[in-house]
Amino acid sequence: MIEFKLPSLGADMEEGKLLEWKVKPGDAVKRGQVIAVVDTSKAAVEVEVWNDGVVSELKTRPGETVPVGTVLALLLSPGESPAAAAAAKAPEAAAARRRISPAARKHAEEHGVNLDAVAGTGPGGAVTVEDVEKATQPKKEAARVEKAAAAVPDRAAEMRKAIAAAMSRSKREIPHYYLSQTVPMQRAQDWLAAANAGRPITARLLMAVLQLKAVALALGGFPDLNGFYRDGAHVPSAAVHLGVAISLRQGGLVAPAIHDVAELGLDELMRSLADLVRRARAGSLRSSEMSDPTVTVSNLGEGGVESVFPIIYPPQVAIVGFGTLSPRPWVTHDGGLQVMPTVVASVGADHRVSDGHRGALFLAELARLLQEPEKL
Amino acid sequence: MTMTYREALRQGLYEAFDRDERVFLMGEDVGKYGGTYAVSKGMLARYGPERIRDAPLSELAFVGAGIGAALGGMRPIVEIMTVNFSMLALDQIVNSAAMLRHMSGGQLGVPVVIRMSSGAGRQLAAQHSNALEAWYAHVPGLRVVAPATIDDARGMLIAALQSPDPVIVFEYPALFEMKGDLSGGTVDISSSAVRRKGSRVTLVTYGACLPKTLQAAEELDGEVIDLRVLRPLHMEEVLKSIQKTRRAVVVDEGWRSGSLAAEIMARIMEQAFYDLDAPVARVCREEVPIPYARHLEEAALPQPEKIVAAVKGLFG
Numbered sequence: 001m002i003e004f005k006l007p008s009l010g011a012d013m014e015e016g017k018l019l020e021w022k023v024k025p026g027d028a029v030k031r032g033q034v035i036a037v038v039d040t041s042k043a044a045v046e047v048e049v050w051n052d053g054v055v056s057e058l059k060t061r062p063g064e065t066v067p068v069g070t071v072l073a074l075l076l077s078p079g080e081s082p083a084a085a086a087a088a089k090a091p092e093a094a095a096a097r098r099r100i101s102p103a104a105r106k107h108a109e110e111h112g113v114n115l116d117a118v119a120g121t122g123p124g125g126a127v128t129v130e131d132v133e134k135a136t137q138p139k140k141e142a143a144r145v146e147k148a149a150a151a152v153p154d155r156a157a158e159m160r161k162a163i164a165a166a167m168s169r170s171k172r173e174i175p176h177y178y179l180s181q182t183v184p185m186q187r188a189q190d191w192l193a194a195a196n197a198g199r200p201i202t203a204r205l206l207m208a209v210l211q212l213k214a215v216a217l218a219l220g221g222f223p224d225l226n227g228f229y230r231d232g233a234h235v236p237s238a239a240v241h242l243g244v245a246i247s248l249r250q251g252g253l254v255a256p257a258i259h260d261v262a263e264l265g266l267d268e269l270m271r272s273l274a275d276l277v278r279r280a281r282a283g284s285l286r287s288s289e290m291s292d293p294t295v296t297v298s299n300l301g302e303g304g305v306e307s308v309f310p311i312i313y314p315p316q317v318a319i320v321g322f323g324t325l326s327p328r329p330w331v332t333h334d335g336g337l338q339v340m341p342t343v344v345a346s347v348g349a350d351h352r353v354s355d356g357h358r359g360a361l362f363l364a365e366l367a368r369l370l371q372e373p374e375k376l
Numbered sequence: 377m378t379m380t381y382r383e384a385l386r387q388g389l390y391e392a393f394d395r396d397e398r399v400f401l402m403g404e405d406v407g408k409y410g411g412t413y414a415v416s417k418g419m420l421a422r423y424g425p426e427r428i429r430d431a432p433l434s435e436l437a438f439v440g441a442g443i444g445a446a447l448g449g450m451r452p453i454v455e456i457m458t459v460n461f462s463m464l465a466l467d468q469i470v471n472s473a474a475m476l477r478h479m480s481g482g483q484l485g486v487p488v489v490i491r492m493s494s495g496a497g498r499q500l501a502a503q504h505s506n507a508l509e510a511w512y513a514h515v516p517g518l519r520v521v522a523p524a525t526i527d528d529a530r531g532m533l534i535a536a537l538q539s540p541d542p543v544i545v546f547e548y549p550a551l552f553e554m555k556g557d558l559s560g561g562t563v564d565i566s567s568s569a570v571r572r573k574g575s576r577v578t579l580v581t582y583g584a585c586l587p588k589t590l591q592a593a594e595e596l597d598g599e600v601i602d603l604r605v606l607r608p609l610h611m612e613e614v615l616k617s618i619q620k621t622r623r624a625v626v627v628d629e630g631w632r633s634g635s636l637a638a639e640i641m642a643r644i645m646e647q648a649f650y651d652l653d654a655p656v657a658r659v660c661r662e663e664v665p666i667p668y669a670r671h672l673e674e675a676a677l678p679q680p681e682k683i684v685a686a687v688k689g690l691f692g
Contacts, residue, residue: 101653103622121692128653128692129622 002051002075006060008068009040009047009290012166016040017065018072020116027055029075034286036072041158042254043280047287052078061098063119099126108132159252170314174229177356178309180346181363183370185325189341191373207325208299209270211343213376214369215297215320216240216261222362224354225318225347226294234317234353243293243313244273246280254280255296255313256289266376301325307344317350318359320366377560382552384529385415389453391530392537393423396451399537400427402438403455403491412457413493413549439465439490443473443542446488451537456492459508459546466511473542474517489536489543495584495629496677497550502665505673507629509583510636512544513607519543520607521565524586526556528604531563539565546606550584565605568613574599577687578617580640581627582606585678589627592683606636614640615648622653623690627678632660654690659683 053075120127227237243255301324308321330340410417431438442454496505536543582603628637
C-alpha cells in the first residue's frame with residue numbers, strides 16, 4: 001500500500017485545500033500523472049503522484065483543508081493483490097463512497113451544483129441540503145458586485161501573507177551576497193532578430209528564453225548555486241529546474257519551475273515558458289512545478305529597471321536577476337566607444353553555501369554564453 | 377371541559393350508548409367491577425345488565441360472541457382486558473372478524489369494536505406489558521386506532537361504531553390519568569395529526585409515546601405527528617413534514633423488529649427518499665420481555681432522552 005500524501009508545494013505552505021480528485025478508486029495511475037488539484041494560498045495546483053499504482057481509497061474529500069503530509073489517498077503498488085488489500089480494508093472501502101443525502105443530491109441536481117466541491121457537515125460527514133445551499137450561497141453573493149470586489153482582496157491578502165512568510169524567513173536565515181555584471185547583448189539581439197525574421201509572431205522567441213537557457217547551462221558548472229539548503233547543509237541538484245518569477249495581475253507572484261531547462265531546445269523552452277505564464281495566471285499549476293525549482297530567475301526588464309537584487313526563495317541557494325535590455329555607451333577592445341545593447345545580470349546567493357568568487361565566475365560564464373547565442 | 381383520558385373514554389361510551397340502542401359492552405369485569413381500569417364504572421347501574429355484560433374468562437368465546445352479535449345486526453363493543461390476553465382471541469379477530477366480508481363475497485359485515493389496553497410502564501411485568509399494535513396493523517380487514525389525546529379517547533370510539541367493519545381500539549393505561557380539555561367535536565378514524573409544529577425533525581409516533589415525544593420535541597424544535605390510525609396508515613402529514621425537515625425519527629413502543637416503526641420507515645423510504653438528509657431513525661422498546669423492576673422497565677422503553685439522542689444522531 002502506497003500512501004499519497006499532500007506534498008509541500010512551496011516552503012511557505014503549511015496546509016492545502018483539496019479542490020478536486022482527477023481519479024477515482026480503481027483507476028490505474030502512472031508516475032507523474034496529475035491526480036488531484038489542491039488550493040495553496042497561491043494557486044490551484046495540480047498534484048502529481050510519484051508512484052505507479054492503482055488508486056485504492058481516497059481519504060480526503062474535496063473541500064477539506066488538511067496539513068502538509070496528510071495521507072490524501074491510498075494506492076496499491078503494481079502487483080500488490082487488490083483482493084488482499086480489499087479484504088483487509090473491506091469495510092472502509094465500502095465506506096469510501098462519499099456520503100451525500102438523497103435530498104442533497106436532488107437539490108444539487110436541480111440547482112446545477114457540483115457536489116465534488118461541497119463539504120459535508122451531516123451525519124458521518126454526509127452532504128446535506130444545507131451544505132449544498134451554503135455552497136451555492138457564495139455564487140449568488142459573487143453576483144453582487146460589492147461582494148465580488150471583497151472576495152479578491154481576501155485571496156490577495158492570503159498570498160501576501162505567504163510571500164511575507166517566505167521572504168521574512170529568507171532574509172532572516174539566509175546571508176545573501178549580491179553581484180552584478182553588465183552584459184553586452186549585441187550578438188544575442190542580432191541572432192534573435194535573424195532567428196525570428198522568418199517566423200510568424202506566435203512562434204517568435206523572446207530574449208528571456210535565451211537568458212533562461214544561458215542561466216541553466218552556466219549553472220551546470222556551479223552546483224553550489226543550484227539546489228537546496230536543508231538541515232544545515234547544501235543539497236546540490238543534478239538537474240536544473242528554473243523557477244520563473246511570474247507576477248500575477250491581481251498582485252503577488254509565483255515562481256513555478258520549468259524542468260530540465262539545460263536539456264530543452266529554445267523553441268521548446270519558449271513554448272514551456274508561454275504555457276507556464278498562461279497557467280500561472282489562470283491559477284492551474286502542477287505540484288511539481290511549485291515544489292521543484294532548484295534556482296529562480298527574476299526578470300524585471302519589462303518594468304524598465306536597470307538591475308534586480310532579488311531575495312532567495314528558500315530553501316533554494318541562489319537567485320538570478322535580469323534588468324531591462326537597454327543601449328549603453330560601451331568601450332570596445334580597441335579603446336573605441338560604441339552604443340551597445342546591454343543587460344545587467346545579477347545574482348543573489350547564499351553565503352553559507354558559496355562565496356562571492358563563485359558568484360563572480362558564474363556571472364562571467366553567463367555573460368560568455370550570451371555572446372554565443374547560436375550555441376544555446 | 378377538563379377531564380382525564382379515562383373519563384373521556386367513558387364519555388365516549390356514554391354517548392355511544394345514548395345515540396344507538398344496538399350498542400352494548402361485553403367483556404371481563406366490565407359490569408359489576410366497573411372495568412379493570414374503571415372505564416365502565418357506573419355503567420351497569422345506568423344501562424342495565426342487557427347492555428353491560430360481564431363475560432366469562434374466555435377471550436376466544438366472548439370475542440366470537442361479539443362477532444356473532446355484529447353479524448346479527450348489533451353494534452357490540454367488546455373489551456379485552458389487555459392486548460396480552462387478546463392472543464387467545466386472535467383466531468376470532470383475524471380469521472373471522474377481519475375476513476368474513478371477503479369470505480362471504482361482501483354479503484356479511486362485522487361492525488364490531490374491540491377495545492383493549494396496551495403498553496408497559498406500570499410495573500406489571502413481562503406478560504402484562506406487551507405492545508402488540510403492529511400485529512393487528514398487519515391484518516387487512518381490520519381498522520386499528522390508537523387514541524392518545526382526550527378528544528380521541530372520547531371521539532374515536534364513536535367514529536369506530538359508525539364503521540361497517542371491525543375496528544380495534546387500543547387504549548393506554550399509561551395515559552389514563554392524563555388531563556386535558558375535551559372539545560367535544562367529532563373526530564375521524566382515517567387521518568394522522570400534527571400535534572406540534574416544528575422545523576428541525578419529524579417525530580412520528582402514536583399511543584403512549586406521544587407525550588414523551590412531545591416532551592423531547594420541545595428541546596429539538598421537532599414536528600410531532602400522531603399517527604392516530606395504525607391501519608390503514610395515513611402518511612400524508614408525515615411526508616409533508618419530512619419535505620420541510622428532511623429528517624425523521626419514529627418513536628414506537630413496540631419491539632423494533634417487524635415493528636410499526638419498521639413499516640413507517642419503509643414507507644418514508646419508498647415515498648420520501650429524495651427528501652431525506654439523513655437515514656430515518658427509530659426509538660423502540662428494547663427487544664426483551666419487559667422487566668418488572670421500575671428502573672429496568674424504564675430503561676427498556678422509549679424515553680424522551682433516547683428520542684433526543686436519536687435525533688442528534690441525524691445531525692453531523
